Amino acid sequence: MRxxxxxxxxxxxxxxxxxxxxxxxxxxxxxxxxxxxxxERLQEKRQEVLDLIRRDGILTFVQGEEYADxxxxxQEYITLTALPNTPQAQxxxxxxxxxxxxxxxxxxxxxxxxxxxxxxxxxxNYRLEIGSSLATVELLTATLRRMALWVLVIGAALxxxxxxxxxxxxxxxxxxxxxxxxxxxxxxxAFSYEPLxxxxxxxxxxxxxxxxxxxxxxxxFEKEREFMSNVSHELLTPVSILQSRFENMLxxxxxxxxxxxxxxxxxxxxxxxxxxxxxxxxxxxxxxEQYLREDTVSLAAVLADVTxxxxxxxxxxEVHLLEDLRPDYVLPRANRTLLFxxxxxxxxxxxxxxxxxxxxxxxGRPHPQGGYRLAVTDTGPGIAAQHLPHLFDRFRRFQGGAxxxxxxxxxxxxxxxxxEFHKAPLTVESEEGQGTTFAxxxx
Numbered sequence: 001m002r003x004x005x006x007x008x009x010x011x012x013x014x015x016x017x018x019x020x021x022x023x024x025x026x027x028x029x030x031x032x033x034x035x036x037x038x039x040e041r042l043q044e045k046r047q048e049v050l051d052l053i054r055r056d057g058i059l060t061f062v063q064g065e066e067y068a069d070x071x072x073x074x075q076e077y078i079t080l081t082a083l084p085n086t087p088q089a090q091x092x093x094x095x096x097x098x099x100x101x102x103x104x105x106x107x108x109x110x111x112x113x114x115x116x117x118x119x120x121x122x123x124x125n126y127r128l129e130i131g132s133s134l135a136t137v138e139l140l141t142a143t144l145r146r147m148a149l150w151v152l153v154i155g156a157a158l159x160x161x162x163x164x165x166x167x168x169x170x171x172x173x174x175x176x177x178x179x180x181x182x183x184x185x186x187x188x189x190a191f192s193y194e195p196l197x198x199x200x201x202x203x204x205x206x207x208x209x210x211x212x213x214x215x216x217x218x219x220x221f222e223k224e225r226e227f228m229s230n231v232s233h234e235l236l237t238p239v240s241i242l243q244s245r246f247e248n249m250l251x252x253x254x255x256x257x258x259x260x261x262x263x264x265x266x267x268x269x270x271x272x273x274x275x276x277x278x279x280x281x282x283x284x285x286x287x288x289e290q291y292l293r294e295d296t297v298s299l300a301a302v303l304a305d306v307t308x309x310x311x312x313x314x315x316x317x318e319v320h321l322l323e324d325l326r327p328d329y330v331l332p333r334a335n336r337t338l339l340f341x342x343x344x345x346x347x348x349x350x351x352x353x354x355x356x357x358x359x360x361x362x363x364g365r366p367h368p369q370g371g372y373r374l375a376v377t378d379t380g381p382g383i384a385a386q387h388l389p390h391l392f393d394r395f396r397r398f399q400g401g402a403x404x405x406x407x408x409x410x411x412x413x414x415x416x417x418x419x420e421f422h423k424a425p426l427t428v429e430s431e432e433g434q435g436t437t438f439a440x441x442x443x
Contacts, residue, residue, distance in 0.1 A: 003171060003174070007163075007164075007167045007171075008160075008163070008164045008167060011159070011160055011163040011164065011167075012160050015156035015157075015159060015160050016156070018152070018156060019152055019153055019156050022148070022149065022152040023149065026145060026148045026149060026152070027141075027145055030141055030144045030145045030148055031141050033144060034137055034138075034140045034141040034144060035113070035137060037140065038113050038132050038136075038137050038140070039098055039113070039115070041132065042098065042113070042115035042130050042132060043096070043115065045078070045115075045130050046096060046115055046117060046128065046130055049078060049128060049130070050119070050128070053121060057121075057122070058080075058121040058122055058124075058126065059122070061080055062080050062082060062126065065081065065082045066079065066080065066081045066082065067079065067080040067081075068080075070105070074105045074106060074110075074133075075132070075133040075135065075136050076130075076131065076132050076133065076136075077103075077105075077112075077129075077130075077131050078128075078129070078130050078131075079127075079128070079129045080126055080127075080128055081126065081127045081129070082124060082125070082126055083118065083124075083125040083126060083127055084125070094117060094118035094119065095117070096115055096116065096117035097115070097116055097117070098113065098114065098115050098116075099113075099114055099116070100112070100113055100114070100134065101114055103131060110133055110134070110135065111133070111134040112131035112132060112133055112134065113131065113132045113133075113134055113137060114129055114130070114131040115128075115129070115130045115131075116128070116129050170200070173196055173197070173198035173200060173203040174203055174206075176196065177196055177203065177206065177207055177210070180192055180194070180196075181207075181210055181214075182210075188214055188217050188218035188221055191214045191218070193211050193214070193215075195207060195211075224284070225284075228280075228281055228284045228285075231277075235273075235277050236274060236277060236278075239270050239273055239274050239277075240274075242266075242270055243267060243270050243271075246263050246266060246267050246270075247267075249263055250263055250264070276410070279410045279414060280410070282341075282414065283410075283413065283414060283417050286338065286417045286418060286421050291335050291338060291421065292335060293333045293334055293335050293421075293422070294333065294335075295331075295333075295334050295335060295336045296330060296331070296332055296333075296334070297330065297331045297334040297335075297336045297339055298328055298329075298330050299325060299328060299329045299330070299331070299339075299364060299372075299374060300323075300325050300328040300329075300364075302336065302339050302340050302343055303323060303325070303343060303362060305340060306340060306343045306344050306347055307321060307323070307347075309344065310344070310347060310348060310351065313348070313351050314351060317351060317354065317356055317357075317358075318356060318357045319351055319354050319357070319358050319359065319360060320358075320359040320360070321347070321359070321360045321361075321362070322359065322360070322361045322362070323362050324361065324362065324363045324364070325362070325363070325364035325374075326364065326365065327364075327366075328364070329364055329366075329372040329374070329442060331422070331442065334422055335421070335422075338418045338421065338422075339418070339422070341414065341415075341418060342414075342415050342418040342419060342440075343376075345411040345412065345414055345415045346376045346415055346438050347360060347362070347376060348411065349411055349412065349438075350376055350377075350378035350380070350436075350438075351378075353378065353380045353381070353436070354378045354379060354380045355379060355380055355381070358378065358379035358380065359378075359379050360376065360377065360378050360379075361375075361376075361377045362374070362375070362376050362377075363375050363377070367441070370443075371441055371442055371443050372441075372442040373439055373440070373441055373442075374439070374440040374442065375437050375438065375439040375440075376437065376438045376439075377435060377436070377437040378435050378436055378437075379435045380435055380436060381432065381433060381435075382430045382431050382432040382433055382434050382435055382436055383428075383430040383432070383436055384432055385432075388428060388430065391412060391428055392412050392413055392416040392426075393413070415438075419440055422442070423443055424440045424441055424442045424443065425440075425441045426438065426439070426440055427439045427441070
């Protein structure tokens with residue numbers, strides 16, 4: 001998962017956790033706020049009533065023993081009740097108290113939040129009660145709860161989008177760095193040393209580190225390339241000299257037959273050494289991207305050239321080759337010489353390890369998901385399953401569990417290297433006694 005996606009997911013989960021926490025915590029807090037608000041309103045109304053009584057007198061409100069006033073919906077009320085005069089009531093302080101108690105209103109009993117206070121006026125004791133229906137408090141609580149939850153949810157959603165947008169903005173230099181300097185860079189020569197434009201110190205340090213690391217890698221590649229060139233030159237030159245000397249010695253009429261045979265064996269050894277050096281140099285050059293992919297190559301045309309080259313070997317072992325490419329596939333950017341070597345090695349191996357009088361089938365079909373599959377199938381003894389993972393290792397030779405009678409096991413490694421150079425994976429399927437299939441998957 002990308003870093004930006006992880007950050008967005010973390011922000012979303014943290015906001016979701018915040019919303020869930022709000023769902024748990026907000027209701028009791030809102031309930032306390034609503035009750036506190038109701039109590040403040042009751043205290044304010046108590047003070048207003050007492051101010052009116054001091055201004056207009058108690059008799060303005062209480063004509064008999066009690067005064068009661070309800071609003072039209074019976075959700076709030078005010079009562080003034082005359083109390084019997086006692087010496088204790090006249091001198092004892094009576095602070096207001098707030099409590100919840102049921103009251104009967106129009107033959108219905110409802111719970112009210114009630115403020116009650118006793119006071120004296122004109123030498124007589126009275127009790128003031130101001131009540132607010134709990135239904136009103138619950139309505140206020142529900143309203144505040146909904147508002148708080150909606151604000152929390154909307155705020156969380158907005159912060160998720162803003163955090164995601166800000167993270168995307170902050171990570172844009174990293175995306176450019178990956179796209180420009182990491183993706184598709186298979187060789188130091190394709191690396192871009194252009195400095196990254198960013199104000200983030202960490203990204204700038206990363207860019208500088210990548211540039212410095214790639215310079216070191218490119219220097220190592222250049223040294224390896226120079227080393228391979230020098231080695232090939234230093235090895236091939238004395239081999240050529242020795243071959244020339246052996247040829248001159250063979251022309252000596254006084255040389256005995258036994259010595260001639262030894263010289264011929266030495267020439268074969270030198271010939272194999274020269275081919276091995278050239279093969280290793282070819283692999284190194286391919287891996288170092290020293291070949292160009294500028295040819296438009298038809299697989300059918302290359303296959304025809306390979307068949308012409310191997311006609312004698314096919315006839316010698318009486319192996320029948322069947323070509324079935326429907327349709328032909330044309331690579332727009334390839335190296336014809338390397339593709340020839342690739343198919344030559346695969347078909348040559350299929351001849352070498354085939355049974356006498358067997359067959360080789362080369363099939364080519366478009367893949368349903370795109371691309372093209374070219375397969376080389378032989379009727380040989382097959383390859384043991386334990387050898388398949390090491391089939392493309394250098395200097396390994398396996399066929400039917402036994403070593404090949406000739407060669408140094410570099411044909412398939414060369415084919416694998418050329419296939420990777422053309423971004424065409426090379427796979428193998430084999431079953432003992434049923435033959436072997438090598439498949440190329442061209443993009």
